[in-house]
Amino acid sequence: MNVPAAWYLVLAAVLFGIGAFGLMTRRSALIMFMCVELMLNAVNLTFVTFARTLSDVGGQATVFFVMVVAAAEVTVGLGIVVAVFRRRSSTSVDELSELKG
Amino acid sequence: MAHISTLILLLPLLGFAVVLLNGKNMNESQIGLVATGVVGLSFVASVIDFVLLLHRSDREVTVQLFNWIDVGTLHVPAALLVDPLSITMCLFVTGVSTLIHLYSIGYMHAEKDYKKFFLYFNLFVFSMLALVLANNLVFTFVGWEGVGVCSYWLVSFYFDRDSASSAGKKAFIYNRVGDVGLLVAMFLLFSRTGTLTYLGVFEKAGTLTPTVATLVVLALLLAATGKSAQIPLFNWLPDAMEGPTPVSALIHAATMVTAGVYLLVRMSPVLALSSSGRMTIAVIGGVTAFVAATIATSQKDIKKVLAFSTVSQIGYMVLAVGVGAYGAAIFLMVGHAFYKALLFLGSGSVIHSLNGEQDLRKMGALAKFLPLTYPTFLVGWLAISGIPPFAGFWAKGDVLTNVFAHNKVLWVLAVVTAILTAYYMSRLFVLTFRGTERFREETHGHEPHESPWVMTTPLVILAVLSVFGGALALPWVHHDSLANFLSSTFGYVAPIASQSTLSQWGLAAVDIAAALIGLAAAFSIWRSRYEDEKLTPKFLEQVWYWDNFYDATIGRPLEDLAVFSDAVIEDEVIDGGVMGLAVGIRRSSQGVRKIQSGFVRHYALAMALGLAVIVVYLVARVG
Numbered sequence: 087m088n089v090p091a092a093w094y095l096v097l098a099a100v101l102f103g104i105g106a107f108g109l110m111t112r113r114s115a116l117i118m119f120m121c122v123e124l125m126l127n128a129v130n131l132t133f134v135t136f137a138r139t140l141s142d143v144g145g146q147a148t149v150f151f152v153m154v155v156a157a158a159e160v161t162v163g164l165g166i167v168v169a170v171f172r173r174r175s176s177t178s179v180d181e182l183s184e185l186k187g
Numbered sequence: 188m189a190h191i192s193t194l195i196l197l198l199p200l201l202g203f204a205v206v207l208l209n210g211k212n213m214n215e216s217q218i219g220l221v222a223t224g225v226v227g228l229s230f231v232a233s234v235i236d237f238v239l240l241l242h243r244s245d246r247e248v249t250v251q252l253f254n255w256i257d258v259g260t261l262h263v264p265a266a267l268l269v270d271p272l273s274i275t276m277c278l279f280v281t282g283v284s285t286l287i288h289l290y291s292i293g294y295m296h297a298e299k300d301y302k303k304f305f306l307y308f309n310l311f312v313f314s315m316l317a318l319v320l321a322n323n324l325v326f327t328f329v330g331w332e333g334v335g336v337c338s339y340w341l342v343s344f345y346f347d348r349d350s351a352s353s354a355g356k357k358a359f360i361y362n363r364v365g366d367v368g369l370l371v372a373m374f375l376l377f378s379r380t381g382t383l384t385y386l387g388v389f390e391k392a393g394t395l396t397p398t399v400a401t402l403v404v405l406a407l408l409l410a411a412t413g414k415s416a417q418i419p420l421f422n423w424l425p426d427a428m429e430g431p432t433p434v435s436a437l438i439h440a441a442t443m444v445t446a447g448v449y450l451l452v453r454m455s456p457v458l459a460l461s462s463s464g465r466m467t468i469a470v471i472g473g474v475t476a477f478v479a480a481t482i483a484t485s486q487k488d489i490k491k492v493l494a495f496s497t498v499s500q501i502g503y504m505v506l507a508v509g510v511g512a513y514g515a516a517i518f519l520m521v522g523h524a525f526y527k528a529l530l531f532l533g534s535g536s537v538i539h540s541l542n543g544e545q546d547l548r549k550m551g552a553l554a555k556f557l558p559l560t561y562p563t564f565l566v567g568w569l570a571i572s573g574i575p576p577f578a579g580f581w582a583k584g585d586v587l588t589n590v591f592a593h594n595k596v597l598w599v600l601a602v603v604t605a606i607l608t609a610y611y612m613s614r615l616f617v618l619t620f621r622g623t624e625r626f627r628e629e630t631h632g633h634e635p636h637e638s639p640w641v642m643t644t645p646l647v648i649l650a651v652l653s654v655f656g657g658a659l660a661l662p663w664v665h666h667d668s669l670a671n672f673l674s675s676t677f678g679y680v681a682p683i684a685s686q687s688t689l690s691q692w693g694l695a696a697v698d699i700a701a702a703l704i705g706l707a708a709a710f711s712i713w714r715s716r717y718e719d720e721k722l723t724p725k726f727l728e729q730v731w732y733w734d735n736f737y738d739a740t741i742g743r744p745l746e747d748l749a750v751f752s753d754a755v756i757e758d759e760v761i762d763g764g765v766m767g768l769a770v771g772i773r774r775s776s777q778g779v780r781k782i783q784s785g786f787v788r789h790y791a792l793a794m795a796l797g798l799a800v801i802v803v804y805l806v807a808r809v810g
Contacts, residue, residue: 106795110788118787183785 094135102128115167115177119160126156189250191236192269195277196316198229203309210302219292222305226288226312230281237274246271246675249322249386256325260381268322268385272517272676275669276319276449279521283441283528284312286645290532291433293641294539304344304431311337315442319449323384324373327450331369331414334443335362341434342427354426361423365413369450372406375399376457389456400457404464407454408471415447415501418475422734424498428490432535435490440497440531441524448504448520452513455677459511469509473590473597473604476502480607482730484614485723488545489534492615496571497527499604503586506601512589513677514670515582521669522582522656526570529649533564536642537619540635541626547618548717549629554620556635559643561620563650568616570653572609573702575695578656584698585660585670591694602701609705617713625717 105125109118130149137145171177202225206218213221240246248269256263267273288308295304314333321327336359343355377383379399380391395403411417416424427439438444451458451468458465476499483495500523507516538545540557554561570577573584583605591598626635637643659669712722726732 106791109791110795179787182787186783186785 091135091139095132098128098131098135101125101131113178113180115170115179118179119163119167123156123160126152188236188239188248188269191232191239192248192250192267192320193252195229195232195236195281196267196313196320198225198232199309199312199316201225203306203313206302206306206309210306213302215296215301216292218302218305219288222309223285223288223292225309226281227285229312229316230278230285233274233277233281236269237278240269240271240274247386261377261383263323263325263383265326266322266384267320269320270676271673272449272453273319275517275521275673277316279524280315280319280442281312283524283649284308284315284437286648287433287437287441287528287532290436290535290642290645291431293639294433294535295431296639298431300344304341307337307340307344308433308437311341311438311443315446318446322386324369324376324388325383327453328369328373331410331446331450332366334438334446335359335366335414338362338427338434338438338443341438342430344430344434348429351429354423354429358423358427361420362413365410365420365447368406368409368411368413372403372410375403375406385453392456392460395457395460397461400460401464404454404458404461405467407451407457408464408468411447411451411468411505412471413447414450415444415505416498417447417471417502417505418478421475421479421498422730422737425491425494425730428488428494432490432531432538435494436528436531436535439494440527444497444501445504445520445524448501448508448516451505451508452516452677455508455513458508465509465511467509469506469590469594469597472502472505472507472509473600474502475499476506476604477600477607478731480604480611482727483611484607485727487547487723487728489537489547489550489615489619490531490545492547492611493527493530493534496530496608496611497523499608500527500571503583503601503604506590506597507586510589510593510597512586514673515585515589517673518585518660518669519582521659522570522578522653525649525656526567526577526579526653529563529567529646529653530571532642532646532649533560533567534619536560536638536646537564539638539642541629544626544629547615549625550619551622551626551717552620552624553626553635557620557637559637559646563643563646564616564620566650566653568612570656572612572706573605573698574706575699576654576657578653578659580698580702581657581660584695587698588691588694602697605698605701606705606708609702610709611705613706613709614713617709618717622714622717 102125105121105123105128108121108124112118112121130152133145133149133152137143137149167177170182174181202222205221205225206213210218240248250267250269252265252267254262255265288305291304291308295301298304311334314330314337316330318327318330318334321330339355339359342358343352345351346355373383376388379395380388382388382391392400412420424439424444428435430439458468479495479498479502483492483499486492486495500519504516504519504523507513507519536557537550537553537560540553540560541550544550566577570579573580575581587598587601587605590601661668712719729735
């Protein structure tokens with residue numbers, strides 16, 4: 087079965103939209119974090135799709151880089167979330183507004 | 188010859204270094220001995236150098252020390268020029284310095300800053316020798332500034348006295364004004380001749396245009412008025428009397444203040460190019476001599492009288508330079524160094540004996556208490572008054588004869604000054620040594636005591652020199668008189684209209700008459716009184732209100748400007764500008780800061796929107 091490339095792209099766009107929407111609406115840092123991951127993977131999906139349609143392995147290679155960076159980002163990000171939670175017993179980002187102008 | 192010449196210069200520096208580095212381990216008499224010894228040895232070296240120079244056919248030796256400044260076309264060697272002029276200066280500078288160093292051992296005895304005093308004194312002698320021995324203007328300038336700064340240190344030697352520290356500042360600042368003149372002269376000469384060594388400049392002096400030559404001469408004159416205390420920059424010298432008396436004798440009478448005259452004489456080949464410049468010099472000198480002499484008649488402080496007398500006598504020297512009689516100027520400089528140093532040291536001895544009293548009204552009848560100071564002071568007094576056969580008569584007569592040949596108006600002024608000179612010196616003499624005793628209050632009823640031998644020996648030697656100093660003008664060295672010996676260093680000596688023996692005798696008679704008139708007037712007036720408002724008018728006592736004039740025209744306006752700057756420029760303009768900028772930025776950012784809500788999702792939204800805009804733009808461009 088040969089799924090058309092457009093379907094993948096639509097799926098990626100939907101995933102990206104969900105991620106972006108979640109990032110902007112949710113308050114829990116952990117959920118926002120997962121949304122970011124969702125967006126990253128949506129992008130990964132487009133990369134892979136184009137790599138297949140264009141027969142260019144460069145897109146797939148880029149995905150590996152993105153995954154590695156995302157993994158690193160997760161460790162740092164989760165560390166920050168845990169630290170914030172320990173101090174405030176909450177991960178609501180609305181309370182983290184010390185830099186408000 | 189080269190080594191000896193270098194030694195002349197370096198010995199005082201050696202003394203300075205020894206006392207500076209090892210002074211802690213030396214007691215008072217050792218410091219005095221080292222400081223005096225090196226200057227004495229420097230004098231011996233000068234004598235040897237002088238004899239060597241006499242036996243040379245070319246009396247012009249350049250001693251290369253090292254290459255000092257070498258930038259582009261500017262080549263300034265650290266080199267000495269030994270010629271009749273510089274060796275004459277060396278001889279009397281080191282000679283008089285030795286005597287005054289010796290005197291200082293006694294005068295400064297048990298002073299708190301005894302060591303510091305001799306440090307400055309040795310450094311001063313070094314700087315003065317650098318000034319006269321240098322073979323270029325830049326090296327001379329180093330010495331010029333060196334003597335200036337030593338003078339500043341020594342004038343404000345008793346710096347815990349307000350008057351002393353402000354007198355030091357005054358001396359320094361007046362000198363700075365003059366220094367600008369020397370710098371301008373150097374710049375002008377370098378830009379036109381491309382060299383700053385004396386011999387190089389003289390070689391190319393012919394290429395200077397008359398305008399440039401006049402400018403150079405006027406700039407040099409400004410330098411000379413600062414250092415040699417001439418109108419318009421003479422006010423600092425009387426205030427400089429705040430320093431210890433040996434300082435007044437060495438720096439402010441015998442040596443440093445004659446540096447301006449030396450500079451003019453040294454630059455005589457350039458002076459030769461500008462007759463208007465020389466005329467200005469002569470007028471400045473003549474007027475200064477007269478003005479200072481009038482002021483000296485009304486001063487109450489013994490040292491102030493001598494200070495104005497110094498200004499007046501240097502005025503004579505400058506006058507002599509102005510009429511082209513360089514030999515006469517140097518002759519008077521040497522003679523003046525002898526008798527004015529003698530008078531200052533004598534006055535120091537008087538002040539010493541009266542526990543520091545300097546007011547002429549509180550002296551009197553000291554002749555019988557000071558058996559050595561009295562006769563030596565008598566010699567100095569007769570010498571400066573111009574009584575033959577003392578040195579002053581010959582030296583001053585030489586100047587007056589030359590002035591007579593060139594300008595009758597200035598000659599009359601100079602003769603009137605000679606009368607005034609005899610008058611104020613006699614007044615000083617009478618008020619100090621004759622008349623009634625007025626000092627008992629100061630000495631608490633004790634009798635004044637004569638000074639120790641280290642102080643009286645220099646007095647005696649200087650008195651002998653003041654008596655026989657006139658012999659310098661006799662042809663005794665290889666049939667050279669002083670003037671002949673020096674003449675090779677002068678670029679141009681104004682031709683003296685051949686004067687008959689009769690007119691020479693006539694002029695000498697006028698000089699003697701002038702001296703006698705002044706003497707007689709002073710004796711008839713001051714023998715019986717010691718205070719007279721009419722004869723010492725406020726106008727003269729207050730120095731023609733010269734200081735007040737400067738205060739009103741320069742001091743006050745500058746002070747007003749400073750107050751205005753403090754109140755308006757600083758507070759309103761600068762502070763207002765800076766504060767206004769800060770306030771303005773805060774105001775304008777008031778609205779923008781609202782954007783920073785502190786909510787992460789707002790930032791995320793902004794990013795998303797920004798990204799959307801970029802995408803739309805890119806798509807639109809491609810499409």
